[in-house]
Amino acid sequence: MTDFERRLLNEFQRDLPLTPRPFAAIAEKLDCEESTVIETLERLTADGTVSRVGAVFKPGGVGESTLAAMAVPPERLEEIAELINGFDEVNHNYEREHRLNLWFVLCAPDRARIDKAIAEIEARTGLTVLDLPMIEDYHLDLGFPIQWD
Amino acid sequence: MGLTDKDRRLITAIGKGLPLVPEPYAEIGRQIGMTGDEVIRSLERMLDAGLIKRLGIVVRHHELGYRSNAMVVWNIPDNEVAEVGRRVSAFGFVTLCYQRPRRLPDWPYNLFCMVHGRERVRVLEQVEHLAEACGLEGVERDVLFSARRFKQRGATYCLKSTESAA
Known part of the structure; x- marks a missing residue:
């Protein structure tokens, strides 16, 4: 796990930017390219480290x-x-x-x-x-x- | 909050995560007839209402080296369970904490929490620490370590297929 991957996983488990290009906003905070963020998340999803980038719903809140x-x-x-x-x-x-x-x-x-x-x-x-x-x-x-x- | 049809479509569409593309909200919106702005506003409302607990990267503990995962269950008097639940939840290694019904005589426990650790012995130390810190040493409890994981994914509430279930 690289330092970049560690920061990405530690700092963005919540408050995913609600802006049209959230991965670009993350890239700006981590001082890298948007494509690097996306490619890293694709790789970590493919190897199973990341389950998904998305919402954790309150149980019983919806359904x-x-x-x-x-x-x-x-x-x-x-x-x-x-x-x-x-x-x-x-x-x-x-x-x-x-x-x-x-x-x-x-x-x-x-x-x-x-x-x-x-x-x-x-x-x-x-x-x-x-x-x-x-x-x-x-x-x-x-x-x-x-x-x- | 009242959920609109669009909110429900969105909940279903993001069950397995957002697409990893530059404009994920617009892309999800295209799949369900919403604009990217509508998707963002709907997510904001659900976050504000607490329906969404968090929006971000969901990691798998096991793949990060947290090989030991225990469901720790306690039999807490009903009038104390809320207070104990809140105290237990404050520990960083506790990732879930729910009150659930007892099912006597099979199941006497009403408070469930999840503890993750890199090793089993560490998880047991954390449970011991939890019991001491929360004054639960004398409380009936059990620790259920996970063995095989047969399935793990985000919840799909299958909202579209409600009709077929009737």
Whole structure:
């Protein structure tokens, strides 16, 4: 990771300029060319370091979401994880070290759509889905302070 | 805030990120019948209203060397959970902090926070530090480390396909 990449990632996790050419505005602050900013973001997106340049929405602010958990027999974990990935509503899906070993997030325009997806997952797997919708969000997301070492 | 049809189209269009082109707002606008100015004004309104928490580069912790990610869950008395949630959120290594319902008897925890670290042992130290600093040593808790990541992307709220879900 170059110093330039580190500055780009540390300083622009929020307040992306709302001007017609935001990458040119970033380039000015970092003393480089607009094309360098764009090419670097393309490369970091391609290698997976950057998920996207865009908005982090407040959960429950637009549409509905929930965190779901399942206790999956280990030998079925990959098969069921793949089945769950196949749902458009699912944006995160992780194995965790716990009896409840599969955790995923569902987002949809309305709660009915989430209920439908959960019911379908339960029907297709024969397993129970624990539905844990957010009640309150306490975290002000200012981006992640990366400690380089 | 009340969302207009245009706001909704924009939310759907930027679900997977802005295009990496010199004029990304104008380019998104072209895809959904808005001008670049309208896109900027809509994003400003959603930021002001708190619907968008932040607009910028979204990094993946794992790829940056933060290989250890733990969901730390606590069983906090309901009348204290807001205060504890705010205190826990103030730590830089905490990247999310939500209250969620308990599901007894399977699941007794109502406060969820995410802690990222370069190593597992460091994450456990941070959790210990968090418990001490917030007076939570005696509180029932669990630490769920992530193992495999099967999917990670921005939320697509699938706003266009609402009708088909009815």
